[in-house]
Amino acid sequence: MNRPWPLIQRQLEFETLKSALTSDTGACGVVLTGDAGVGKTTLARVATQSVPGDVRWVAGTESARSIPLGVFAHLVGSATARDPVAFMSAAREALLGTSGRLVIGVDDAHLLDQLSATFLHQLAIDRAAHIVATVRNGETTPDAVTSLWKDGHLMRLELTPFSREQSVTFIESVLGGPLEGLSANLMWEASGGNALFLHHLVEGALEAGTLRERRGVWQLRGRAAITSELASLLEDRIEHLPPEVMRVLELLTFCEPLALDTLSDLAGEEAVEEAEQRGLVQIVEDGPKVEVHYNHPMFSEVVRRRVGRAAARRLRGNLVEALRTHPLAGPSDRIRLAELALDSDQTLDVDVLITAAKDAIALANVPLGERLARAAVDRGGGFQAANLMARAQLWQGHVGGAEEALSRFDPDDLDQRQLVRWGVTRIANLFWAAGDATAGDQVLDQLRQRVQDPAAAAVVRGIGATCAVFENRLDEGLADAEAVLAESNPTPWSEEWGTFAASMALALTGRGSQVAALAARADAVMNKVDGLTRYPAAMGPILALVLTGRLDDAARRAQAYLDHAGATGQFLGWGQANILCAPTDLARGRFAGAARRLEQATAALAVGDTGSALAWSFPAYPFLAQAYSILGRVENAKTTVAAGVERYGRHTAVFGPMFEIGKAWEAAGQGETSRAITTARGAADAAAQSGQFAVEALALHLATRFGDPTTAPRLAELAERCDGVFVTLAADQAAAFEAGDGDELSRVAREFEKIGALLDAADAAAQAAVAYSNSGRRRESLDAGATANTLAEQCDHATTPAILEAARPLPLTSREREVASMVAVGMSNREIAERLCVSVRTVEGHIYRACMKLDVADRSGLADSLRARH
The missing domain is CATH 1.25.40 (Serine Threonine Protein Phosphatase 5, Tetratricopeptide repeat)
Structure with a gap:
């Protein structure tokens, strides 16, 4: 791939450099310093191309260091003078004889011969030309070059490696699509943010097939491969290493990090010391542990390419023998020993392999x-x-x-x-x-x-309880789970399944305050069983916090799971952890971030025989449908709902009412307010039938926000039944909306804002604006409308029926406004009639009256009018 480097990565540095090359005051140029591969030459050349004048480039090389004024030879021609002063005078006359502004670019100025460095220094002193020079960190540099910035003739600008965000932008510009967050972390860490390394990592991974696109998201699966070109560049650092130092690198390649004592025993203390002095490895102290790491991960890949298969087996065997002599401190040591033995000339007892496999599964690998x-x-x-x-x-x-x-x-x-x-x-x-x-x-x-057996039967009852909860038989599942957890000495397996089932059931039934103790209990046993179970089991505790209005606590808990998954580097856990973050993201109004997160999560979990780990990924679909709908991505929302329908079944029935809420948002996104209300009410009925009272309240609250004035009585009952502030506020809003009480709606908006539920607050403020307007309080209406707009902007410029109604006080009836909204999203008259269960003639009548009221000629003008008011 020969893609251009995205200049936006260095915009500040570019502007600084460009200014120095065009200014006639101050420094007459810039010295760019930094590690090899950070982009010094690219930035310098792009900057010189953007400034007026004659640009001349030279490059220092090892071979030219012995030739006086060697790098300028092709610019100044041959000279007969042997005296250095006369030589430089002739060079100056030849170089500056051109008319107009001159810009001199010097790549790798640390490799200039002394006369060339002196000549460049004189040009800077005399301000005879503007200069940009690149110097690699850690290299011996001529004094005349160093004095360029020390004496203030040129500005020194240090280029640092890319940040993670810059690296992601760089990679995505090359790939032409979004990069998975976990893959971005791995590639950034492997490259150290080095632009050159990043580019070659992308090319190498594409060539190796380890970087691939899945559902529109680029994913790295497998080792970070590098190109042969990058390997050749890096091999210069290790080409002439002594054999004993090379052995240090080879051992570390197959087992990193490695205890300093173990590596010293295998390769010798002096060899390890020399590897450190050469900057190839680093010694890291972590409490009592002293370990050796590569100074840069890329060197491991270069060394790996040089080692043959037989040698690799022998080296791994040496490591196995050495590790066996030390006590295995924990799971990581057992896993490392077993993995090395698989590809070595050594054998392990089958019991060691079994234990290591159990450890790896417990750690989610x-x-x-x-x-x-x-x-x-x-x-x-x-x-x-x-x-x-x-x-x-x-x-x-x-x-x-x-x-x-x-x-x-x-x-x-x-x-x-x-x-x-x-x-x-x-x-x-x-x-x-x-x-x-x-x-x-x-x-x-x-x-x-x-x-x-009683202990074994408890495990069976525990998993039965979890199955019952997922089949939406909450009372049965909760009763069995509580019986399991009441056992005097439960096993980790029974405790895992019991807390899994009970926390989900309690959260959904509105008893979220009881979940915290269960969550703490679950945390204590998760490392003893399958490590990936921790993620789906965490949905209950997180929903409990969200549905009770404790959004900050929910965000912290979800982030802890995401951090854990990122630390393990395992994409299955990472995908599930991102789904755990979605309920809080949506409740806080972070819809764009939630959509990106869930897109990547569903792509990461699209694995296996069916192309998707069904139950683990299913909660993403109602959440994603909501995010898309609020962001106005109607087609994406429809596709997501369709995908969710394909994946829905008895095994995911517990998420059925929540999925109906997602469908309600999808209807609202298409402007079908009446269908949105009907669907939300249907979600509430389904939730009530299975005892999901917290979800019933959520669905009725949504119907209120969509314009249903009949939800207050049931929400008042649910407020008495469900834990937390959320349902109480939903009931207050419903009562105020029914009464047209703008003051109470404004109070509810402020309370929702306090707990961080910004879109709920925006809808309450929008309904307050309409209520104030209906009662003739224009000033209060304008203030409430402004509050709604401000909150909506904080929610990624979200749009909801309430916000749209407050933002465009049209002289239309509710049905005329609904039909006009459906026209605005591109529906035909027949499609609108089918959705609303009315005749096409009735739809035409609504469109005709709406056009008359808004003074537009036809349905096209009607659509434009609504979009303009959006």
């Missing part, structure tokens, strides 16, 4: 967990290894592989503990990964009949 478990299966690891492999596969959506791994075991041949593990894994695979609730329930019934 399921691809590695599958690899280690598969190796254990191949070495005769039996049921335990096969079950671990199946657990790793189901998280990746490999439904068939998980079933195959477990199908070779007859449940009649398993003991009680094995039977539960066999059954729980199959239930999770069938129910959540495959989306087949019927098959999952059949296995659950089988376990209930066979398992007699």
